[in-house]
Amino acid sequence: MKTKSFAISGMHCASCVRVLERALSKVAGVDSAxxxxxxxxxxxxxxxxxxxxxxxxxxVAKVGYKALLGENGHSDxxxxxxxxxxxxxxxxxxxxxxxxxxxxWASFPTLMETAPSLLKDSLIQLLLATPIxxxxxxxxxxxxxxxxxxxxxxxxxxxVIGTTVAFGYSAFVTLxxxxxxxxxxxxxxxxxxxxxxxxxxxxxxxxxxxxxxGTSDAIKKLLSLxxxxxxxxxxxxEMDIPINQVIVGDQILVRPGEKIPVDGKVLKGESAVDESMxxxxxxxxxxYPGDLVVGATIxxxxxxxxxxxxxxxxxxxxxxxxxxxxxxxxKAPIQRLADTISSYFVPVVLMLAIATFVVWYVFGPTPxxxxxxxxxxxxxxxxxxxxxxxxxxxxxMVGTGKxxxxxxxxxxxxxxxxxxxxxxIVFDKTGTLTLxxxxxxxxxxxxxxxxxxxxxxxxITPQTPLEQYIFSLIFSLExxxxxxxSTAITSYLQEKTKELPxxxxxxxxxxxxVGTVNHEKVIIGTKxxxxxxxxxxxxxxxxxxxxxxxxxxTLAYIAVNGxxxxxxxxxxxxxxxARETISELLKIGISSYMITGDNKQTAxxxxxxxxxxxxxxxxxxxxxEKEKIVREFxxxxxxxxxxxxxxxxxxxxxxxxxxxxxGIAMGTGTDVAIxxxxxxxxxxxxxxxxxxxxxxxxxxxxxxxxxxxAFGYNVILIPVAMGVLYPFxxxxxxxxxxxxxxxxxSISVVxxxxxxxxxxL
Amino acid sequence: xxxxxxxxxxxGFFGVITTYWFFFGKKEEKVEAKGSIxxxxxxxxxxxxxxxxxxATTTLNFLRKDPNPCLEEVNIPDFGIKKFLPxxxxxxxxxxxxxxxxxxxxxxxxxxxxxxxxx
Numbered sequence: 001m002k003t004k005s006f007a008i009s010g011m012h013c014a015s016c017v018r019v020l021e022r023a024l025s026k027v028a029g030v031d032s033a034x035x036x037x038x039x040x041x042x043x044x045x046x047x048x049x050x051x052x053x054x055x056x057x058x059x060v061a062k063v064g065y066k067a068l069l070g071e072n073g074h075s076d077x078x079x080x081x082x083x084x085x086x087x088x089x090x091x092x093x094x095x096x097x098x099x100x101x102x103x104x105w106a107s108f109p110t111l112m113e114t115a116p117s118l119l120k121d122s123l124i125q126l127l128l129a130t131p132i133x134x135x136x137x138x139x140x141x142x143x144x145x146x147x148x149x150x151x152x153x154x155x156x157x158x159x160v161i162g163t164t165v166a167f168g169y170s171a172f173v174t175l176x177x178x179x180x181x182x183x184x185x186x187x188x189x190x191x192x193x194x195x196x197x198x199x200x201x202x203x204x205x206x207x208x209x210x211x212x213x214g215t216s217d218a219i220k221k222l223l224s225l226x227x228x229x230x231x232x233x234x235x236x237x238e239m240d241i242p243i244n245q246v247i248v249g250d251q252i253l254v255r256p257g258e259k260i261p262v263d264g265k266v267l268k269g270e271s272a273v274d275e276s277m278x279x280x281x282x283x284x285x286x287x288y289p290g291d292l293v294v295g296a297t298i299x300x301x302x303x304x305x306x307x308x309x310x311x312x313x314x315x316x317x318x319x320x321x322x323x324x325x326x327x328x329x330x331k332a333p334i335q336r337l338a339d340t341i342s343s344y345f346v347p348v349v350l351m352l353a354i355a356t357f358v359v360w361y362v363f364g365p366t367p368x369x370x371x372x373x374x375x376x377x378x379x380x381x382x383x384x385x386x387x388x389x390x391x392x393x394x395x396x397m398v399g400t401g402k403x404x405x406x407x408x409x410x411x412x413x414x415x416x417x418x419x420x421x422x423x424x425i426v427f428d429k430t431g432t433l434t435l436x437x438x439x440x441x442x443x444x445x446x447x448x449x450x451x452x453x454x455x456x457x458x459x460i461t462p463q464t465p466l467e468q469y470i471f472s473l474i475f476s477l478e479x480x481x482x483x484x485x486s487t488a489i490t491s492y493l494q495e496k497t498k499e500l501p502x503x504x505x506x507x508x509x510x511x512x513x514v515g516t517v518n519h520e521k522v523i524i525g526t527k528x529x530x531x532x533x534x535x536x537x538x539x540x541x542x543x544x545x546x547x548x549x550x551x552x553x554t555l556a557y558i559a560v561n562g563x564x565x566x567x568x569x570x571x572x573x574x575x576x577x578a579r580e581t582i583s584e585l586l587k588i589g590i591s592s593y594m595i596t597g598d599n600k601q602t603a604x605x606x607x608x609x610x611x612x613x614x615x616x617x618x619x620x621x622x623x624x625e626k627e628k629i630v631r632e633f634x635x636x637x638x639x640x641x642x643x644x645x646x647x648x649x650x651x652x653x654x655x656x657x658x659x660x661x662x663g664i665a666m667g668t669g670t671d672v673a674i675x676x677x678x679x680x681x682x683x684x685x686x687x688x689x690x691x692x693x694x695x696x697x698x699x700x701x702x703x704x705x706x707x708x709x710a711f712g713y714n715v716i717l718i719p720v721a722m723g724v725l726y727p728f729x730x731x732x733x734x735x736x737x738x739x740x741x742x743x744x745x746s747i748s749v750v751x752x753x754x755x756x757x758x759x760x761l
Numbered sequence: 762x763x764x765x766x767x768x769x770x771x772x773g774f775f776g777v778i779t780t781y782w783f784f785f786g787k788k789e790e791k792v793e794a795k796g797s798i799x800x801x802x803x804x805x806x807x808x809x810x811x812x813x814x815x816x817a818t819t820t821l822n823f824l825r826k827d828p829n830p831c832l833e834e835v836n837i838p839d840f841g842i843k844k845f846l847p848x849x850x851x852x853x854x855x856x857x858x859x860x861x862x863x864x865x866x867x868x869x870x871x872x873x874x875x876x877x878x879x880x
Contacts, residue, residue, distance in 0.1 A: 081847065085830070143829035146804030147873075151787040154831060154872045209830065329836055329843030335871075342871050347784035351777045358773035362766045386831075389871035393836070412841060 001031060003045045007068040008060060009080050011040050016065070023063045027055050040080065042067070054242055082213060089206045092136040096199030099128050103192035104736070122174040122189050129191035133167045137198045153346035155385055159201055161350070162380035166735065167194040169373060185367045190374075197381055197739040204743025208386075211750040214757075215394050218401020219328075222321050225277050225296040230261035233305070250308045254299045262295040263310035271302025278316060279667075279683035280407025320682075323409050327400040328393075330412035334703055335392035338710070342388050349383040349718070356722045364723075371723075374735060378721040382738035383714060386746040391706035394753035399699030402757060407682035408692045415678035419662050419696035421643040422590055425689070426618075426630060428656075429596035429603065431649035432666055433610055433686070434572040438484055440492035441553060442569040445470060446538050449565060456561045459519045470566060472497040473517045474558055477524060480505035481513045485554060488570050489524075512556070523559040535559045541567040552602035574609045581686040582611045588693070595621055595629060627655035634661060647689055664689060691761045698759045706749045713745050789876075794819050797853075800875075802835070802846060803827040806866075809875035818857040825849070834869030837877070843869070 008020065017035045024033035024042060029050025035042045044056060053069045060067035068080075106112055106119035118124055134141070140163075143156035170189035173180050177187035229240045233251045243261050246252070251267065254260055260273065272284035275297045284300050287293055293306055296317045312318065353376045360372035396413045403410050410416045427433050445467050446452060453466055460469045475493040478486040480502060505515035511532070512525015523533050527545075530537060537557070541564060545555050548569040558566040582592045593616040596603045603619035621629060634644045646653070646660035649667060654676035657663030665677035667684035681688040721738055725731040792798065792808040797820035801807045804827055813819050823835055825846040836843045837854070846852050858864070858879040867874045 139828060143804070143827065143831065146827045146829070148804065150803070150805035150807060150809075151783055152805040152873060153784055154829075156829065156831075205830070325843070326841030329838060329841045331836075331838030339865075339867070339871050339874075343874055344785075346872075347780055350780050350784075354773050354776040354780065358769055361769045362762075385872060386870055389869075393869070393871070413838075 001045055002048045003043060004056075004069075005041055005043045006056075007041055007080060008035065009040070009066045009068060011035075011065060019063050020060065020065060023059045024056065027051060027059045029055075040084075053244070079213070082209065086206065086209055089202060089209070093199060093202045093206050096132045096136045096195060096202060099132055100192065100196035100199040103128060103195050107189070107192040122170075122177075125189055125191045126171055126174045129167060129170070129195050132195045132198055133163065136202060137163060140198070140201075153350065155346070155383075157346060158349060158380045158383055159197070161353075162377045162735070163194045163197050165373060165380075166190045166197070166377050170194065183369070185370060193374075193377065193735050196736045200736075200739040200743045201381075204747060207743075207747045208390075208750055211747065211754060212390075212394065214754055215397040215750070216328075216401075217757075218397075218404055219321060219324060221401075222317065222324065222404065225259075225317060227259035227261040227296065231255075244312065246308050246311050248308055248311055252306050252308060253303070254293075254306060255303050256299060256301050258299050260293050260295055260297050260299060260306070262308045263315045264293055264295075264306040264308045266291050266293060267305045267307050269302055269304030271304050272300045274298040274300060276407075278320070278407065280405070280688070320404060320409060323411065323680075324400055324404045327410050327412050327416075328397045330396075330414065332392050332396055332413035332417045332703065334417055334700075334707070335413075338388045338391060338707060341711075342385055345383070345385045345388070345714075349379065352718065352722065353379045360723065371732075375721065375723050375732065377735045378733045378738045379718060381735050382717050382721045382733065382742055384710070384742045384745045385714075387710035387713060387749045388707070390746055390749050390753075391710045392703050394750050395699055395702040395706060395756060398753050398756040399695060399702070402759070402761075403692065403695050406688070406691055406695075406761060408688060408695065409680040409682065410692075411678050411680075415662060416696050416699055418643065419645070419679065419693055420700040422645045422662060422693060424591055424593065424633070424642045425585060425645045425647060426593045426595050426633060426656075426660070427612075428626075428646070428648040428653055429594055429598065429606060430572060432647055433578050433594060434574055434606060436572065436649065438488040438554070438570045439573045440488050440568055441571050441573065442544075442548060443492070443566070444541055444544055444568075445566045446541055446564075452563060452565065456520075456563055458561070468497065470558075470560060472500050473520055473522050473560060474524060474566070474568075476500040476502050476517045477505060477513060477515050477522045480515065481507050483507070483513075485556060485570050486513070489556065489568060492568075521561050524556055527555070527557055530557045530559060530564060533559065535562060535564050538564045544569075550601075552599070552605040572606070574606060575684070575686055577686040578610045581690055584687070584690045585693075588690075590693070592616065593618060593633075595626060597621055597623060626653065627659045630656045630659045634659070645689075647686075664692065694761050698756060698761070702753055702756050706752055709752070710745070710749055713741075717741060791878075794821070796820070797822060799824060801826060802832050804829075805873045806875040810878065811875070812878045812880060813856075813858055815858055815861050815879050818855060821854045821856065823852045823854065825852075831870045831872050832868045835866060836869055836871075837864065837866040839864040 020035045020042060021033050024030055024044055029047040031045040031047070033042060033044045057067045057069055102119060103125055106115040106125065112120060140156045140159045143154065144160040147154050147157055170191045173187045173189045180187040227243055230243055230246045231238055231240050231253045232246060233253060238253060246262050252261060252264065266287050266289050268289060270286070270288045273287050273293060274284045275294060277296055278294050287304065295315045356379050357372045357376040360375050361368050364371040396416065399416055400410050430436050449466060458469065460466065471493050475490055475497040476499050478489045479499065500518040503516040505513060507513045508525065508529060511529040512523065514523045516522070523529065523535065545567055548555055553569040553571040556568040556570060557564060558568070585592055592612050594603065594607050594610070594612050595618045598619060600619040603617050604614055607614060607617045618629060630644065630646050634642060636642050643661050645662040645664055646656050647664045647666060648657050649665070657665055657676040662679060663677040664679045664681060666681045679692050681692065721733045723732055789810040790808045791810040791812060793812040798811060799822045802823055802825040811821070823846050825832055825848055828848055832846070834843060834845055840856050842854055844852055844854060861879050864877045864879065865874055866877060
């Protein structure tokens with residue numbers, strides 16, 4: 001037997017409880033079911049072998065409610081609770097502000113002349129203010145009391161003391177006016193102050209809570225990406241099953257327009273898949289048998305069958321969600337100061353309030369007691385510790401969420417903070433700046449091939465163009481080799497040729513391949529192989545070969561029937577986005593370096609294309625030396641420390657990624673890379689490096705603005721509320737204005753953080 | 762100076778001292794967690810100072826009794842944890858500290874604090 005609790009949405013009365021309890025008890029295998037209206041939760045005890053989440057969901061849905069079971073339940077449940085709380089808070093805000101408005105009308109000098117005399121009666125005011133003070137303000141009392149029990153203090157403590165003083169004094173004035181009169185003070189109540197303060201602070205809380213719901217949108221969006229069902233083929237039958245029942249090894253059919261349910265491998269069929277939700281890359285990616293597909297991405301036009309390789313919490317999407325959640329829960333170093341201040345803040349404000357009372361009572365003008373009381377209340381009400389507490393975390397939440405939308409996964413708040421200070425970036429060459437796959441960059445056939453062909457006795461059909469025939473010979477032979485350079489040649493020639501019959505293909509290690517294709521003897525390989533096979537090199541092609549060699553390209557010589565006829569140059573090519581990225585980085589004051597195991601000539605050729613200065617190229621580095629070089633670089637090689645980022649493409653770069661101030665892993669979702677890197681870019685587009693740095697800069701700007709506002713607000717307005725301007729300008733802060741300022745301060749911090757959502761990256 | 766003013770000065774002085782003593786003079790209640798520990802969330806965290814052994818997997822059972830929205834979230838930044846605490850419901854958080862040291866935790870608004878000491 002297993003007991004499960006889950007939230008139910010849509011409940012509104014006690015009768016719902018009975019309906020739901022009956023519906024759940026009827027499910028075969030359920031032993032008992034109880035439903036609680038207050039918590040909107042069901043507790044069900046059942047036999048696991050007979051009942052699953054879907055049975056329970058179905059039973060609840062049948063009677064018109066929704067059971068929040070499964071992964072999304074928790075966040076939905078939180079939302080439902082929040083919305084319910086917000087509704088109750090909204091009513092309290094409306095009632096308090098309406099009554100506050102009436103009391104203000106009847107109490108404010110000059111305005112009060114127009115108010116009905118009934119409202120001006122102190123006893124009526126007492127009757128109106130009491131429910132606001134103790135019903136609407138109940139949550140303040142409750143929180144303040146439980147804090148004090150633990151010898152803690154928070155904003156509620158300040159609000160409770162402030163409003164209780166105003167309310168208590170007013171009640172005393174109303175009930176015993178003669179005593180106050182006896183002290184030479186006009187017995188005027190301040191109910192409006194207490195009630196309006198409560199109304200405005202509740203309004204502030206209401207708006208702040210609403211805005212805060214928006215800061216966690218990113219996780220909700222990610223969760224909603226998940227497909228709900230999968231069409232699996234089991235025992236030769238197709239069936240739709242809930243996604244949580246898919247197991248590794250299941251064959252899944254994906255039709256056009258559908259979401260791919262889990263991570264897997266394409267078995268049959270082909271299609272283009274929109275992976276933008278994971279990589280931020282908008283162009284659909286072609287998928288063929290053997291290719292990996294990621295759950296939650298969208299299949300476009302084709303139909304294919306895939307095999308599930310990762311399900312549940314193992315999928316890339318689940319890992320992304322977990323990572324974003326973890327980052328949002330982490331703390332940026334910049335927050336430390338705010339935290340330290342927060343922990344001392346409220347008690348210090350309480351002490352300042354006492355001091356304010358004493359100074360005004362002893363040195364203030366008459367009626368000293370009234371001045372002392374009102375200024376003390378103003379000090380208590382204006383202090384706003386919440387703005388300081390919210391300044392950093394709200395911005396971090398929005399910033400990391402926005403990153404995830406762009407395929408930029410930030411490990412923690414600290415990484416986001418350091419990234420804005422980056423002055424130097426070291427790029428790994430292969431796979432990061434370059435595609436990491438050798439590609440044919442140039443292909444040449446000898447100029448007078450038509451003449452030479454006559455001497456070669458080729459078995460060519462009259463309608464086949466000669467160049468195409470030679471390419472077909474090369475393509476067909478290279479198909480028999482698995483060497484990386486051969487793959488480069490076959491993929492280059494794929495479109496231009498047709499396959500011909502091959503006999504006796506033989507690879508010669510380190511040199512090339514020989515064989516008979518369509519009765520022609522074909523040799524493809526290095527210059528050495530040509531010499532070995534006693535082929536006379538074509539001088540025209542040899543000149544080209546020298547030029548290509550200077551560009552650090554690898555050469556493939558081709559001989560047909562004993563004659564050197566063609567030459568291919570192969571090189572790892574620069575990514576399209578590389579040059580633009582390097583120049584963008586330079587514009588924002590970041591210098592780029594390149595590190596590689598290649599020889600200096602090859603490295604310089606690539607660096608030139610990317611726009612990296614030659615002196616910034618570190619070549620002939622062994623893989624195990626990368627980490628050491630990055631570390632030394634970070635120390636500045638004696639020229640002062642640098643904030644250094646290392647951009648690499650995965651597992652073999654892990655030590656260097658971990659050693660840099662900010663490790664940026666590209667185009668990989670593997671655990672090892674995510675673990676070692678501070679920032680993981682889900683796509684292979686280098687421009688994401690710039691986007692990530694921009695995101696960091698914008699988030700930090702928001703945090704700094706928030707902190708400046710939150711600190712500045714308290715540092716300036718607390719002394720004003722204490723009355724420091726009074727001796728010079730006769731200026732005092734009305735407690736009602738203080739509550740208005742206080743309510744707006746935390747809202748403005750949250751709103752400023754939400755503005756990050758709209759920032760262009 | 763009139764008597765009432767002298768009285769107010771003395772009272773104020775006493776008030777400041779008392780406030781200081783009340784909030785800053787409290788001793789932290791240190792409790793060692795053995796496998797798991799219940800933490801009551803009501804006007805703060807009780808106990809607030811938790812001692813855990815390095816590498817020991819420990820369950821922190823947070824039970825929020827306080828409706829104050831300030832406390833509705835608990836944040837343990839060094840472990841990347843930010844969890845919503847529904848009222849009157851036990852929320853288990855499992856951690857396995859890999860490093861020794863003191864790691865603070867707080868409410869979502871950074872107003873209430875606690876510490877996890879890893880030894």
